[in-house]
Amino acid sequence: MIPRSISAELQESAREYPVVTLHGPRQSGKTTLVRMVFPDKPYFSLEDPDIHMAAEEDPRGFLARMEDGGILDEIQRLPILLSYIQGIVDEKNRPGMFILTGSHQPRLQEAISQTLAGRTAILTLLPFSLEELRNYAKEWNPYDLIVRGFFPRVHEQGLKAGRFYSGYLQTYVERDVRAMIQLKDLNLFQQFLKLIAGRVGQTVNYTSLSNDVGVSGTTIKNWISVLKASYVLYELPPYFENIRKRVVKSPKIYFTDIGLIAYLLGIETPEQAERDPLRGGLYENLVIMEILKVLTNRGQRPDLHFYRDAQGIEVDLIVNEDRTLYPIEIKSAKTFTPGIAKGIERFKSLLPDRVGNGTVFYDGDRDFDFKGNRVRNPLRVEDPYGVITGG
Incomplete structure (x- = not known):
């Protein structure tokens, strides 16, 4: 198994919260990850018809089988369990009891906000970074x-x-x-x-x-x-x-x-x-998702945007980090030309007190700086987010 970057964040969250909720797309590796990180916890998939029926017919009896908690996979299939889990964790008050996974964000978030607010860490696992x-x-x-x-x-x-x-x-x-x-x-x-x-x-x-x-x-x-x-x-x-x-x-x-x-x-x-x-759009999708994954793997809530106005000023991606805006241009070209950074420079002029250094991600072989902007190949840097923020 290829190690997942979010593992340390998952373990730390389990030391701090009685419940950890891991959501993300199907097939992103949630089940494999939680079973590897928490090998001693009993595992139950609520997509299994027999397990789902047992949990639905007798929620208290089902959860009583997990004296020290357990892993409940695809919890959005039976959100009624969250109310019973709330009672258990409030009574026992121990960290890392239940590990929950889910694939449908709104349904899961609504149920959690009603029952487990303040009791669960919420993390997102996307496909490989x-x-x-x-x-x-x-x-x-x-x-x-x-x-x-x-x-x-x-x-x-x-x-x-x-x-x-x-x-x-x-x-x-x-x-x-x-x-x-x-x-x-x-x-x-x-x-x-x-x-x-x-x-x-x-x-x-x-x-x-x-x-x-x-x-x-x-x-x-x-x-x-x-x-x-x-x-x-x-x-x-x-x-x-x-x-x-x-x-x-x-x-x-x-x-x-x-x-x-x-x-x-x-x-x-x-x-x-x-x-x-569509090569340019595909490459842009690749890079933006990579930046999103870096943040979610660190347990952070991404604050990402793009910018475009009627005058033609456009920036592919803007990262908001501690109230500083970092503009990013993403090009599939192998050659850098000064015009690529034009949108970054014009965006800086709109909010000079808030905009940090810009970054150009491209498919070239050279890494260098241009007018204070970093020019890098995102596939060759170890930490693209660090490149963006200067960290």
Whole structure:
């Protein structure tokens, strides 16, 4: 098993809180991780019909089998257990009793906020990060990563990416969508997925998507909401605080795992990915997700944005760290040109007292600084977030 960077944060949280909740997309490795980090705790999957029935029919009796707590996998399948867990941890008042995992964020967060507020640490496990894979293989071609994605089974078991994502889409994505909303036409939903994959890194235009798919704008919003809830999509909000210009206020959409985009677009080889017209958006998705993973693996709540205004000033990513804004440009080009940093420089002029040094991430071989901005290849630096913040 490839070690996970979040393991230390998971252990520390269990020393401080009676409950630790680990959520994230299906197949990101949650079950494997918690069973490895807490090998002595009894494990129960609430997706197992027999276990689910036993827990539902007699919650007290079921939890009584875990005198010192245990691991409850996919807790959102039976959120009523959280009320009983609250009573147990309040009575025993011991850290690290229950380890919970879940895949549906809103459903899980709503239940936790009602029952376990202040009693649980909440962590997010996404698919592998570059840092984790770097211990597995020293050199990576970004376009190989775009095709293979970052799900653990593809790398640890050597699965073919196309076969994995075909099964992942049918078994998890479509099933979860059906469980959360009434999906009347699966073909239209599949068409929508391919369309949104083709618009990766673009601002969401509900009207355009609605017209192209042939469903209402409300349906498009519901589908996006469900895919965000299942950690299939990630929404990057715009930054417009203290900005006096007309700015874009629609979010951008990215996929939590880049390999699913490649599968939906029919990209099967690194060579195809490198030649694809969407190469820039794919590379941008890869880098933004890497920064997100670095933060979630440290137990931090990411504060990420992008910026675009009516005058054409655009910054691909803005990291808000301790009230300092760090602008980042992401380009798939192998050659740096001064024009790449133009958006960073213009954004600095808007908020000179709040904007820190900028970063350009590109696919070139040279690492250097340009006008106080760092120019780096994100696949070759050990800590891309440290590059951004100067840490």
